[in-house]
Amino acid sequence: xxxxxxxxxxxxxxxxxxxxxxxxxxxxxxxxxxxxxxxxxxxxxxxxxxxxxxxxxxxxxxxxxxxxxxxxxxxxxxxxxxxxxxxxxxxxxxxxxxxxxxxxxxxxxxxxxxxxxxxxxxxxxxxxxxxxxxxxxxxxxxxxxxxxxxxxxxxxxxxxxxxxxxxxxxxxxxxxxxxxxxxxxxxxxxxxxxxxxxxxxx
Amino acid sequence: xxxxxxxxxxxxxxxxxxxxxxxxxxxxxxxxxxxxxxxxxxxxxxxxxxxxxxxxxxxxxxxxxxxxxxxxxxxxxxxxxxxxxxxxxxxxxxxxxxxxxxxxxxxxxxxxxxxxxxxxxxxxxxxxxxxxxxxxxxxxxxxxxxxxxxxxxxxxxxxxxxxxxxxxxxxxxxxxxxxxxxxxxxxxxxxxxxxxxxxxxxxxxxxxxxxxxxxxxxxxxxxxxxxxxxxxxxxxxxxxxxxxxxxxxxxxxxxxxxxxxxxxxxxxxxxxxxxxxxxxxxxxxxxxxxxxxxxxxxxxxxxxxxxxxxxxxxxxxxxxxxxxxxxxxxxxxxxxxxxxxxxxxxxxxxxxxxxxxxxxxxxxxxxxxxxxxxxxxxxxxxxxxxxxxxxxxxxxxxxxxxxxxxxxxxxxxxxxxxxxxxxxxxxxxxxxxxxxxxxxxxxxxxxxxxxxxxxxxxxxxxxxxxxxxxxxxxxxxxxxxxxxxxxxxxxxxxxxxxxxxxxxxxxxxxxxxxxxxxxxxxxxxxxxxxxxxxxxxxxxxxxxxxxxxxxxxxxxxxxxxxxxxxxxxxxxxxxxxxxxxxxxxxxxxxxxxxxxx
Numbered sequence: 001x002x003x004x005x006x007x008x009x010x011x012x013x014x015x016x017x018x019x020x021x022x023x024x025x026x027x028x029x030x031x032x033x034x035x036x037x038x039x040x041x042x043x044x045x046x047x048x049x050x051x052x053x054x055x056x057x058x059x060x061x062x063x064x065x066x067x068x069x070x071x072x073x074x075x076x077x078x079x080x081x082x083x084x085x086x087x088x089x090x091x092x093x094x095x096x097x098x099x100x101x102x103x104x105x106x107x108x109x110x111x112x113x114x115x116x117x118x119x120x121x122x123x124x125x126x127x128x129x130x131x132x133x134x135x136x137x138x139x140x141x142x143x144x145x146x147x148x149x150x151x152x153x154x155x156x157x158x159x160x161x162x163x164x165x166x167x168x169x170x171x172x173x174x175x176x177x178x179x180x181x182x183x184x185x186x187x188x189x190x191x192x193x194x195x196x197x198x199x200x201x202x
Numbered sequence: 203x204x205x206x207x208x209x210x211x212x213x214x215x216x217x218x219x220x221x222x223x224x225x226x227x228x229x230x231x232x233x234x235x236x237x238x239x240x241x242x243x244x245x246x247x248x249x250x251x252x253x254x255x256x257x258x259x260x261x262x263x264x265x266x267x268x269x270x271x272x273x274x275x276x277x278x279x280x281x282x283x284x285x286x287x288x289x290x291x292x293x294x295x296x297x298x299x300x301x302x303x304x305x306x307x308x309x310x311x312x313x314x315x316x317x318x319x320x321x322x323x324x325x326x327x328x329x330x331x332x333x334x335x336x337x338x339x340x341x342x343x344x345x346x347x348x349x350x351x352x353x354x355x356x357x358x359x360x361x362x363x364x365x366x367x368x369x370x371x372x373x374x375x376x377x378x379x380x381x382x383x384x385x386x387x388x389x390x391x392x393x394x395x396x397x398x399x400x401x402x403x404x405x406x407x408x409x410x411x412x413x414x415x416x417x418x419x420x421x422x423x424x425x426x427x428x429x430x431x432x433x434x435x436x437x438x439x440x441x442x443x444x445x446x447x448x449x450x451x452x453x454x455x456x457x458x459x460x461x462x463x464x465x466x467x468x469x470x471x472x473x474x475x476x477x478x479x480x481x482x483x484x485x486x487x488x489x490x491x492x493x494x495x496x497x498x499x500x501x502x503x504x505x506x507x508x509x510x511x512x513x514x515x516x517x518x519x520x521x522x523x524x525x526x527x528x529x530x531x532x533x534x535x536x537x538x539x540x541x542x543x544x545x546x547x548x549x550x551x552x553x554x555x556x557x558x559x560x561x562x563x564x565x566x567x568x569x570x571x572x573x574x575x576x577x578x579x580x581x582x583x584x585x586x587x588x589x590x591x592x593x594x595x596x597x598x599x600x601x602x603x604x605x606x607x608x609x610x611x612x613x614x615x616x617x618x619x620x621x622x623x624x625x626x627x628x629x630x631x632x633x634x635x636x637x638x639x640x641x642x643x644x645x646x647x648x649x650x651x652x653x654x655x656x657x658x659x660x661x662x663x664x665x666x667x668x669x670x671x672x673x674x675x676x677x678x679x680x681x682x683x684x685x686x687x688x689x690x691x692x693x694x695x696x697x698x699x700x701x702x703x704x705x706x707x708x709x710x711x712x713x714x715x716x717x718x719x720x721x722x723x724x725x726x727x728x729x730x731x732x733x734x735x736x737x738x739x740x741x742x743x744x745x746x747x748x749x750x751x752x753x754x755x756x757x758x759x760x761x762x763x764x765x766x767x768x769x770x771x772x773x774x775x776x777x778x779x780x781x782x783x784x785x786x787x788x789x790x791x792x793x794x795x796x797x798x799x
Contacts, residue, residue, distance in 0.1 A: 032355050035348065037251070039261040040358055044371075051362040051371075053355075161363060165356040169409040172349045 003108045004174050006167045008160050010082075010115040011153060018075065018118065020047050021157060022068045022085060026189070027054045028161055029087055029112050030064070032168045035175075036183030048154040052161065060184070067189040074191055075118050085114040086190045091176055106186075109174050112164075113192075217343045221279050221324050221413055223257045224350050226269055228322045228357060228420065229285060229388065230254075230262050233269075235361040236287050236318070237386055238374040240266045258351045260358065282323035286387040287366055289317045291431060314385075315431070316399075318366050318424045319392065326416040342414040349411050350418070356408070357420065365428050372433065379436045395423070402427075 013021050024045060031040070034055050041056035054061065071085055090106040176185065233240050255261040291313045361367060366384075373380060395403065403423050411418040 028359065031359070032352060035259060035351050037256065037259045037261065038355075040355075042362065049368070051367065053359050053362065158363060161359065165360055166409075168352055168356055172352055175348070175352070178348060178351075 002174060004110045004171045005113070006111070006163075007113045008115060008163055009156060010117055011156050011160065012117045012119060012149070013153060014119045015072075015075070017047060017153065018072055018116065019068055020045055021116070021153075022071065022114065023064065024050065024052045024157065025114050025160060025164075026064050026068070026085075026087060027061075028052050028164055030060065030184065030187065031055050032164065033089055033110070033175075033187070034184045035178045036181070038183065047150070048157060050154060050157060050161070055183070057183070064189075071191060079118070082115070082117050084192050085116065086192055087112045087114070087187055088190065089185045089187045092186060109176060110171075213343060217346065217413060218279060220343055220347050220350065221418065224354075224418060225279075225283050225322055225324075226254075226265070227258055227260065227262075227354055228320075229269055229283065230265055231260075231354065231358050232285055232287075232320055232361055233266060233386060234262060235358075235367055236370050236384055237266075238370060238384070241370075241374060258347070258354050260351070260354055279324050280326055281390040282321055284389050284392045285318075285320040285322070286316050286389075286392060287318035287320075288385045288387060289315045289369070289428075289431060290383045290385055291315070291433070292381040292436075315425075316395070317428065318364065318422060319395075321419070321421050321423075323419045324413060324416055325410075325419055342412075346411065346413040346418075353408065353411055353418075353420070360406075360408075360422075364422070364424050365426060366424065369428060369433055376435065380433065381436050382431065382433050 008025070011021060024043075027043075031038070031053050039056040041054040042051055043054055044051050071083070075081075075083060088108050089110040090108040093105040093107050235241070251261055252264070254265050255263070369382070370384060373382075373384065402425060404426050405421060405423045407419075407421040411420075
C-alpha cells in the first residue's frame with residue numbers, strides 16, 4: 001500500500017492566528033478520515049469568515065488542542081522559522097512475534113503536511129492559554145496592512161480547505177476498509193523537525 | 203450503516219439502494235445548509251440516531267418532509283436530480299392600487315435569482331454493455347459505499363464554504379426579518395442559464411464516484427459574488443404595546459389619520475417573528491383595524507415542477523399582519539378627503555353618532571360604512587342636523603372645541619326636561635327620527651365607550667340644552683332688532699328669560715368648555731341682554747299705556763318715538779300732573795306719583 005502525501009499550501013500566519021488556523025485544518029482533515037458514525041459539528045472561526053466542520057467529539061477536540069499547544073510552544077522557542085505540522089494516518093500491523101520482540105509495525109497510508117510561516121512580529125506568551133481564547137497581537141503594522149494581510153490569509157485558508165476536499169475525493173483507493181465500531185483511523189501529529197511525544201492509538 | 207444487514211436481493215439491488223440513499227443524503231446535506239426552516243434549531247440537543255442517519259455514517263437529524271415525497275427518485279435513478287437554490291428578494295415597486303390587493307393579484311414585485319444549481323446524477327453505462335453479477339461486484343457496492351461516505355463529508359464541508367452559506371447564516375442566526383429569503387426547487391430538469399447568467403457563475407465538479415456499472419456525478423454552479431444583492435434586514439418597527447392609545451384623555455386629541463399611506467414598509471418577510479396585529483409601522487394603529495383580514499395570495503413561481511417554500515416566506519403566510527393592516531388601511535386612504543373633512547377620532551364610533559349619517563351617506567356600501575365607522579370613529583358633536591356644517595368646526599376630535607350655536611331666549615319657552623319638543627322642530631328640516639336617533643345614539647355611545655363615559659355624559663347633558671338652543675336660534679332669525687318688543691312675551695318674560703338664560707348658560711358651560719362655545723354664549727348674552735340705557739320715554743310710555751288702557755283712555759303712540767328735548771319732556775310731565783290732579787279731585791283719591799329719574 002502506497003502512502004499518499006499531500007502538501008498543503010503555505011500560510012503566513014501571525015502568532016495569535018496559529019491556534020485557529022491549525023484547529024481548522026486539522027479538524028477538517030480528521031473529519032474526512034473519520035469514516036465511522038459521526039455527528040458533524042459546524043464551527044465558525046472567530047478571526048476569519050470561514051466555517052469548518054468537526055467530528056463533534058470532545059475527546060478528539062481536546063487531543064488536537066493539546067498538540068496545537070505543543071506546536072505553539074515550539075514556535076516560541078524557535079522564532080522566525082518556517083515550520084510544518086504533519087498529520088499521518090497509519091495502520092497497525094503486527095510483525096511476526098518472536099521470543100524477544102512483539103513489535104507492531106505502522107504502515108502509513110496517508111500524510112498531510114501543513115506549512116506555516118509564522119511572521120516575525122510575535123509575542124512570547126508564557127504558559128498555556130485557554131484553547132478557546134484568542135489573543136490578539138496588535139503589532140506595529142498599520143491597520144490597512146493588517147487588514148490586507150488578514151484578508152489574504154483568509155483566502156489562502158479557504159484555498160487550503162478546498163485543497164483538502166479535492167485531495168480526499170481524488171484519492172480514495174488507498175483508504176483502508178472501515179472496521180465496525182471504529183470511528184477514526186489511527187493518526188499522529190508531528191513536527192518533522194521536532195519529534196512530538198504524543199501519538200494517538202486506537 | 204452495516205451493508206451486511208441490507209436486503210440481499212441482488213448486488214444490483216443493493217447498489218440501487220446505495221445510489222438512492224446517496225441522492226437523498228446529498229439533498230439533505232444541501233438543503234440543511236441553505237434553507238433555514240429546514241435546518242434544526244439546535245441539532246446538538248437531539249442525540250438520537252435515526253435510521254436515515256446511519257446511512258453513510260453521517261448524523262444529520264430529521265429529514266425534511268419534502269425529501270420523503272421525492273420517491274420518484276427511486277423509480278428512476280437515471281434521472282438527474284437538479285437542486286436550485288433561489289434567492290428571493292423583496293421588490294421595491296409597490297402597487298398603490300387597492301384593487302390589486304383586494305382582488306388578490308400581487309401588487310409587490312419580487313426578484314428571484316438562482317444562486318446555486320446542484321446536479322446529482324447517476325450515470326449508467328450505455329446499453330449493450332451487460333453488467334453481470336460477479337464476485338468483484340459483491341465488493342463494488344461496498345467500495346461505492348465507502349467512497350460515498352468520504353464524498354458526502356466533503357460535500358458537507360463544501361456547502362459551508364460556498365458564498366450562499368453566508369446568507370443562510372444571516373437568515374438563520376438573526377431573528378429579525380430580512381428583505382430576502384431562500385427557497386429551493388428540486389426537479390429532474392431545469393431551464394438552462396442564459397449567457398449572461400453563465401458568465402456570472404462558476405462551476406465546481408466533484409470527482410465522480412465509481413458506482414459500478416455506472417458513476418455518480420455531482421457538480422455545482424454557483425454565484426461567487428452575492429454582494430450585488432442588497433441583502434439587509436428590514437427596518438420595520440418591532441411589535442410594541444401602544445400605551446398612549448388613541449382616545450386617552452392624556453394624549454393629543456387632535457390626532458388624525460394620515461392621508462398618505464406609506465406602504466413600502468408594511469410588508470415584510472416574516473421570517474422569524476409573526477407580528478401581532480397591532481404591530482404596524484403607522485402612526486396610529488388602532489385595535490379595530492385588526493378585524494379586517496385579507497388572505498394573502500400565494501405567489502407562485504412559473505415553470506417549476508416542484509417548488510418548495512419555507513414557512514418564512516410572506517407568500518405562504520396566510521395573512522401577514524402587516525399586509526393585513528395594509529389591506530384595510532387602503533380603504534381609509536381612499537376616503538382620505540372624507541377624513542380630512544370631519545377629522546374623526548376614536549373611540550367614538552360614527553355608527554352611533556348623530557352626525558354620522560350625514561357624513562356617511564355617500565358611502566358605497568354598508569360594509570364600507572361599517573369599515574369607516576370601525577376604523578375612524580367620530581366624536582359625538584352637538585346635536586346639529588342640517589346646519590351642522592355651519593356650526594361644527596372641522597375638528598371633531600376635541601369636543602371642547604365645538605362651536606355651538608348661541609343660546610336663544612326662546613329656549614325658556616321650551617321644556618328642558620323633554621328632549622324632543624315638537625315645537626322646536628318646525629324649522630328643522632331633518633325628520634324627527636333624527637332626534638330620536640340622537641337620544642338613542644347618545645345612550646349607545648355611553649354603552650360602547652366605557653372609558654370615556656365621563657366625557658360622554660357631559661356631552662349628553664349639554665346636548666339636551668344645546669339642542670333646544672339650536673331650535674331657538676333658528677327662531678332668532680325672526681328678530682329684526684334686539685330691542686324689539688315681543689308682543690307675545692308676558693310682562694315677566696324678561697325675568698324668566700334671564701333665569702332660563704342663566705340656566706342654559708350653566709348647562710352649556712358644564713358640557714362645553716371651549717372658547718368657541720364661550721364666544722357663542724357671550725354673543726347670545728349680548729343679543730338677549732336688556733338695553734344698557736333704558737329709554738325713559740319707552741319705559742314710561744309702556745307703563746302709561748298699560749294704565750291708560752286699563753282706564754280706557756286711548757293715546758297715540760306716534761309721539762313717543764320722536765326725538766324731544768328735555769324741556770319738552772318736563773312740560774309734558776307738568777301737563778300730565780295737572781290732568782292727574784284733576785282726575786283725582788274728581789274721584790277724590792290721591793295717587794302717589796314718583797318723580798321720574
